[in-house]
Amino acid sequence: MKEIFIVEDDDGIRDLIEFLLVSQQYVVKTFPTARAFKNNITGETPDLFLLDIMLPDGNGLDLCKELKKNSNTSSIPVVLMSAHADINRMEGADDFIAKPFDVDELLNRIEKQLA
Amino acid sequence: MEKDFVKGKVNDGLRGDDSPEYFEDSPLGFYICDPRGSIIYYNRAAAELWGRKPVPASEVWSGAWKLFYPDGTPMAVEDSPMAAHFRTGNEGKHSEVLIERPDGTFKMLLVFCRPQFSKDKQHTNSHFTLVDITEQQRDHVKQATLSAIVASSDDAIISKDLNGIITSWNQGAERIFGYSEAEAIGQPITMLIPEDRLGEEKEIIANIKSGKRIKHIDTIRLDKNGREIPISVTVSPVKNAFGKIVGASKVARDISDRLQIVEKQAMLSAIVESSDDAIVSKNLEGIIMSWNRGAEQLFGYTEAEIVGKSITTLIPEERLKEENIILDRIRSGKKVDHFETVRCHKSGREFPVSITVSPIRDAKGRVIGASKVARDISVQVESQEAMEKYISNLETLNTVGKSISENLDVQGILQRVTDATTKLTGAAFGAFFYNTTDENGDSFKLFTLSGAPREAMEQLGMPRHTEMFIPTFVNKKVVRIDDIRKFSGHGNNAPYNGMPTGHFEVVSYLAVPVVAKSGAVIGGLLYGHPEPDVFTAEAELMVVNIAAQAAVSLDNSRLFEQVKSFSDKKDEFIALASHELKTPLTTIKGYLQVLTKKDNDPMSKLFIDKSLYQVEKLNALIEDLLNMSRIEAGRLDFNLEIFDMRELLGEILETFSYSATTHEVVNNLGSEPVFVKGDKQRIEQAVLNLLINAIKYSPSADKVYLSLEVVGKNVTVRVKDEGMGLTREQKEQLFTRFYRAENTKGISGLGLGLYLTKQIIERHKGVIQVSSEYGKGSEFYFTLPMRRKKMKKEKAV
Numbered sequence: 001m002k003e004i005f006i007v008e009d010d011d012g013i014r015d016l017i018e019f020l021l022v023s024q025q026y027v028v029k030t031f032p033t034a035r036a037f038k039n040n041i042t043g044e045t046p047d048l049f050l051l052d053i054m055l056p057d058g059n060g061l062d063l064c065k066e067l068k069k070n071s072n073t074s075s076i077p078v079v080l081m082s083a084h085a086d087i088n089r090m091e092g093a094d095d096f097i098a099k100p101f102d103v104d105e106l107l108n109r110i111e112k113q114l115a
Numbered sequence: 116m117e118k119d120f121v122k123g124k125v126n127d128g129l130r131g132d133d134s135p136e137y138f139e140d141s142p143l144g145f146y147i148c149d150p151r152g153s154i155i156y157y158n159r160a161a162a163e164l165w166g167r168k169p170v171p172a173s174e175v176w177s178g179a180w181k182l183f184y185p186d187g188t189p190m191a192v193e194d195s196p197m198a199a200h201f202r203t204g205n206e207g208k209h210s211e212v213l214i215e216r217p218d219g220t221f222k223m224l225l226v227f228c229r230p231q232f233s234k235d236k237q238h239t240n241s242h243f244t245l246v247d248i249t250e251q252q253r254d255h256v257k258q259a260t261l262s263a264i265v266a267s268s269d270d271a272i273i274s275k276d277l278n279g280i281i282t283s284w285n286q287g288a289e290r291i292f293g294y295s296e297a298e299a300i301g302q303p304i305t306m307l308i309p310e311d312r313l314g315e316e317k318e319i320i321a322n323i324k325s326g327k328r329i330k331h332i333d334t335i336r337l338d339k340n341g342r343e344i345p346i347s348v349t350v351s352p353v354k355n356a357f358g359k360i361v362g363a364s365k366v367a368r369d370i371s372d373r374l375q376i377v378e379k380q381a382m383l384s385a386i387v388e389s390s391d392d393a394i395v396s397k398n399l400e401g402i403i404m405s406w407n408r409g410a411e412q413l414f415g416y417t418e419a420e421i422v423g424k425s426i427t428t429l430i431p432e433e434r435l436k437e438e439n440i441i442l443d444r445i446r447s448g449k450k451v452d453h454f455e456t457v458r459c460h461k462s463g464r465e466f467p468v469s470i471t472v473s474p475i476r477d478a479k480g481r482v483i484g485a486s487k488v489a490r491d492i493s494v495q496v497e498s499q500e501a502m503e504k505y506i507s508n509l510e511t512l513n514t515v516g517k518s519i520s521e522n523l524d525v526q527g528i529l530q531r532v533t534d535a536t537t538k539l540t541g542a543a544f545g546a547f548f549y550n551t552t553d554e555n556g557d558s559f560k561l562f563t564l565s566g567a568p569r570e571a572m573e574q575l576g577m578p579r580h581t582e583m584f585i586p587t588f589v590n591k592k593v594v595r596i597d598d599i600r601k602f603s604g605h606g607n608n609a610p611y612n613g614m615p616t617g618h619f620e621v622v623s624y625l626a627v628p629v630v631a632k633s634g635a636v637i638g639g640l641l642y643g644h645p646e647p648d649v650f651t652a653e654a655e656l657m658v659v660n661i662a663a664q665a666a667v668s669l670d671n672s673r674l675f676e677q678v679k680s681f682s683d684k685k686d687e688f689i690a691l692a693s694h695e696l697k698t699p700l701t702t703i704k705g706y707l708q709v710l711t712k713k714d715n716d717p718m719s720k721l722f723i724d725k726s727l728y729q730v731e732k733l734n735a736l737i738e739d740l741l742n743m744s745r746i747e748a749g750r751l752d753f754n755l756e757i758f759d760m761r762e763l764l765g766e767i768l769e770t771f772s773y774s775a776t777t778h779e780v781v782n783n784l785g786s787e788p789v790f791v792k793g794d795k796q797r798i799e800q801a802v803l804n805l806l807i808n809a810i811k812y813s814p815s816a817d818k819v820y821l822s823l824e825v826v827g828k829n830v831t832v833r834v835k836d837e838g839m840g841l842t843r844e845q846k847e848q849l850f851t852r853f854y855r856a857e858n859t860k861g862i863s864g865l866g867l868g869l870y871l872t873k874q875i876i877e878r879h880k881g882v883i884q885v886s887s888e889y890g891k892g893s894e895f896y897f898t899l900p901m902r903r904k905k906m907k908k909e910k911a912v
Binding site: 083101 | 694
């Protein structure tokens with residue numbers, strides 16, 4: 001059972017992704033803000049991070065950098081997603097998905113990272 | 116008998132009554148000719164007159180060497196009166212004959228002929244008597260000459276007797292006094308003398324009687340009309356042959372002309388004296404000989420101080436050479452005309468003058484000095500300089516005006532204005548203060564500075580709301596002060612109470628407000644100079660004009676900056692809005708896709724597909740908006756790679772044919788790969804835009820065309836439709852933002868597609884064009900530079 005941590009501030013998207021991933025038998029933990037994410041992952045290491053870039057209290061790019069710096073998490077794949085199409089560079093992340101995304105595309109990319 | 120005369124001695128052959136001895140010593144010349152004319156006797160006097168001794172019996176009629184008529188024409192001896200007398204036999208006839216003697220002298224002779232007759236009345240010999248009238252002839256000529264002189268003289272020549280009665284009167288007298296000779300002779304000379312001068316005549320007569328000559332008395336006489344005539348008189352006694360004084364001759368000259376000259380000279384001196392020009396004369400050594408009042412005023416020296424000194428006293432040292440050049444010209448008789456130079460005042464002050472120097476000549480025409488007229492041309496020079504300055508100012512104004520109207524950058528405008536006006540006003544420094552207040556109170560922020568380093572000004576604090584600055588920054592008044600030290604508002608303000616130490620020294624002060632159209636004071640232009648009286652009314656006027664222009668430009672500039680900031684805000688807004696719009700769209704799309712995986716009835720499946728299609732359209736619109744604002748902000752990023760255009764077009768066709776069901780895309784993509792360098796996704800977007808348009812605007816057609824061709828080093832992609840086509844105006848505006856053709860009602864769109872397509876192509880160094888015939892369809896085609904096939908390796912990298 002692969003575990004995926006999701007950081008996404010929009011309830012609708014968060015619920016959709018959670019629904020999709022759970023449907024695919026993933027274990028999912030969701031966080032609505034950067035702070036919530038940081039406060040609750042102490043010690044825990046999932047198999048993949050799915051991070052929204054635009055967050056109300058920070059951004060996914062910075063989180064990604066921190067994760068990649070941290071030796072505990074540096075080897076865990078990070079997939080970024082954003083509706084802000086300006087950010088189409090991955091900035092050290094393993095993949096990037098633009099919103100609105102194709103559901104199958106999202107699942108394929110995640111699967112690829114976990115393979 | 117005759118024979119005897121011929122052969123005999125001189126005294127031979129005379130008959131008793133002829134007695135040659137008697138003639139021999141006669142003072143008159145005497146000779147005898149026989150009837151044939153041969154001279155048979157002549158006396159000593161005749162030989163003296165002739166100047167020779169003719170051989171008796173060998174010459175006829177005359178013993179003279181050459182004969183002439185009295186008027187000097189040569190006379191043949193046969194034509195002489197002597198020969199003629201014999202032929203005619205007239206007695207007692209006398210004639211004048213001119214002879215030339217062998218020594219070259221002439222004698223005028225009076226010849227008396229007396230034919231001799233025998234008892235039978237036969238003409239025998241002829242006796243000739245010669246009288247020398249040469250002297251008389253000469254006196255006669257002299258007399259005639261004198262008379263002619265007297266007659267033709269311009270002077271009046273009058274003689275009178277001792278009783279003062281006029282005895283002669285020449286033409287000159289007639290002309291001067293108006294009386295004719297007939298009227299004057301016999302009249303008393305006193306008729307010419309004014310009553311109050313009658314005493315003069317008595318004195319003259321007294322002098323004359325005592326034999327004295329009276330020379331050149333200037334007096335007044337009356338003419339016939341009683342008009343007074345100034346004359347100069349010389350009176351000499353006239354003596355008779357015995358030396359007794361019998362009268363006086365009087366020569367009178369009309370001196371009206373001379374008096375006029377004197378008057379003229381007096382007038383000239385008055386003119387010279389009253390002239391405002393300096394009129395100076397100098398000799399050829401450059402020593403000043405005369406000095407008028409004008410010169411006194413111009414140069415400051417009095418006549419007494421300067422006459423006798425060298426002209427170089429007036430010449431500045433560095434111009435001393437000029438004097439040599441001037442004197443050289445004068446010596447050669449030339450004039451120096453309107454020479455503009457500089458001369459020294461007694462005080463040492465130098466000033467511009469225009470001088471004209473002319474040679475002065477004596478009565479014989481020799482150059483003996485120079486007269487010099489000098490005029491102070493300070494005013495002319497100043498006005499000329501002012502004119503030049505004015506022209507240069509106009510030029511500066513013009514360039515400033517141009518630059519501030521072309522420039523929309525506030526700092527740029529203010530710096531130009533400050534620099535130009537500082538130069539125009541002649542200020543030592545100028546500054547523009549922006550009319551803002553800081554949190555602490557009443558200070559103005561320094562904005563631009565000219566003529567002094569910025570740091571120097573910044574250290575010194577800003578102008579505050581003192582009495583000095585309120586008029587400018589609050590009351591919008593121009594302040595111009597010639598000497599700030601005399602201004603009551605200056606120096607009464609804490610903390611400095613005057614000029615802060617190290618402050619620029621300001622004596623002349625000019626401040627001009629820059630007022631916006633709204634009436635708000637945008638700021639103030641301040642100028643300073645350490646000397647008093649620097650800023651003129653003209654300078655003030657110019658600054659006011661420039662300030663007005665600057666105000667307009669600043670207004671424009673403020674508007675521009677506002678618009679720019681609106682535009683920036685708009686871009687921010689679009690970025691934010693698109694993000695916010697896409698977020699719910701993501702959820703909608705996600706759930707719709709989830710739904711498609713469920714087992715649905717056909718209708719639900721159709722509806723879900725339609726919904727998904729609309730979601731894609733909505734997403735594309737949001738994307739277009741975003742791209743537009745990115746392009747305007749210059750932030751459209753490209754991921755450049757080398758790719759095969761043919762392959763890309765193939766992919767596009769595959770997906771496009773799938774979604775576009777109304778039209779068939781007829782294609783001709785060739786068989787070879789065509790490499791270009793660019794952002795594959797953006798190019799795809801461009802091609803898609805063209806294809807979508809082609810379909811959108813040819814609703815009644817069922818085909819669109821896509822082709823790829825290689826021409827030289829370029830690749831061209833063409834998208835053609837058979838739709839409504841474009842008018843000329845539409846073609847021109849087609850690629851502008853938000854442009855939508857008027858005849859496109861019912862066709863949706865924001866009007867961004869072609870705009871974005873053009874931007875994308877141009878950013879790839881490509882060209883997009885359209886050819887279209889209205890009503891028949893359009894063809895859009897873009898051309899991009901092609902890459903060689905070998906570059907494919909890059910793609911792998």
